[in-house]
Amino acid sequence: MAGLSTTVEAGKQQAALSVRGLSFSFPQESPLFEALSFDIKHGEFVSILAASGIGKTTLFRLLSGLLVPTAGTIAIGEAGNSARDATKLGKIGYMPQKDCLLSWRSVLDNAAIGLELRGASKREARRQVLELLPGLGLEGTESKYPHELSGGMRQRVSFLRSLLGGGELFLLDEPFSALDAMTRISMQEWLLQVWEQHRKTILFITHDVDEALLLSDRVLVAAQSPITTLRELNVNLPRPRSYEAALDETFIGLKRQLLDWIGFGAGGSNGGGRS
Numbered sequence: 001m002a003g004l005s006t007t008v009e010a011g012k013q014q015a016a017l018s019v020r021g022l023s024f025s026f027p028q029e030s031p032l033f034e035a036l037s038f039d040i041k042h043g044e045f046v047s048i049l050a051a052s053g054i055g056k057t058t059l060f061r062l063l064s065g066l067l068v069p070t071a072g073t074i075a076i077g078e079a080g081n082s083a084r085d086a087t088k089l090g091k092i093g094y095m096p097q098k099d100c101l102l103s104w105r106s107v108l109d110n111a112a113i114g115l116e117l118r119g120a121s122k123r124e125a126r127r128q129v130l131e132l133l134p135g136l137g138l139e140g141t142e143s144k145y146p147h148e149l150s151g152g153m154r155q156r157v158s159f160l161r162s163l164l165g166g167g168e169l170f171l172l173d174e175p176f177s178a179l180d181a182m183t184r185i186s187m188q189e190w191l192l193q194v195w196e197q198h199r200k201t202i203l204f205i206t207h208d209v210d211e212a213l214l215l216s217d218r219v220l221v222a223a224q225s226p227i228t229t230l231r232e233l234n235v236n237l238p239r240p241r242s243y244e245a246a247l248d249e250t251f252i253g254l255k256r257q258l259l260d261w262i263g264f265g266a267g268g269s270n271g272g273g274r275s
């Protein structure tokens with residue numbers, strides 16, 4: 001037992017997120033998580049790859065304190081805050097599948113919300129947003145409204161809002177799933193560049209094997225329900241990366257491994273649903 005607690009303590013000091021023995025089920029439903037443990041290090045980009053309906057969004061709701069685990073602990077940041085406290089303290093940045101921009105606010109004012117909520121004056125918040133817009137490919141859009149933007153632009157504004165919210169840990173829930181293939185590739189490349197600049201800790205949910213490999217330092221695979229363990233693949237591809245990386249032999253080897261784990265390998269017969 002002493003050995004176990006030393007490991008957990010060491011993890012707490014270094015980890016941006018430390019999950020220990022997490023169990024959760026909705027009332028009268030089968031469990032989604034049972035005694036799940038994993039860590040995310042500071043500055044890491046980690047993707048969770050899983051089939052639909054297995055509990056990815058529920059995991060994010062647990063990590064952001066919107067749901068309470070049936071058992072286990074979630075510790076966030078160096079202080080080891082609980083999910084609920086970390087969210088209250090603004091340490092968690094959450095970017096959902098839909099951009100959720102406010103239709104009556106301009107790009108400038110949508111992106112500034114994160115800073116305003118942290119106590120910045122409107123003037124200061126706007127100044128910081130204006131400074132960052134060009135780097136996000138959004139120069140000249142500051143007075144536009146969400147309906148005047150493309151899907152990719154809306155997601156970038158949404159990301160900027162989360163970024164300026166100042167979190168230590170960013171939870172990105174399939175942020176590009178609603179985009180067409182071309183926009184999706186350009187958004188992935190854009191996110192790679194932004195991450196290189198800011199090196200925030202990101203936990204990214206996706207169904208897409210290529211996307212997980214292209215973006216991540218590690219991919220965690222949830223292949224069975226309830227989720228008790230996550231299989232882990234280190235993505236040892238050099239950075240900075242671009243979409244070209246997907247043509248690399250190493251990439252294809254890693255992809256083969258992931259497809260095998262989720263049941264689509266040479267011997268697999270997965271139909272893509274919850275197993």
Ligand SMILES: Nc1ncnc2c1ncn2[C@@H]1O[C@H](COP(=O)(O)OP(=O)(O)OP(=O)(O)O)[C@@H](O)[C@H]1O
Nearest residue numbers: 026027029032050051052053054055056057058059
């Ligand atoms: N409030 C709730 N009450 C009861 N069951 C729920 C509730 N929310 C989600 N579920 C169920 O929990 C399971 C996991 O849902 P969740 O949304 O976390 O899955 P997911 O892996 O994110 O799916 P997708 O990839 O399709 O978004 C599903 O079977 C879903 O129907």
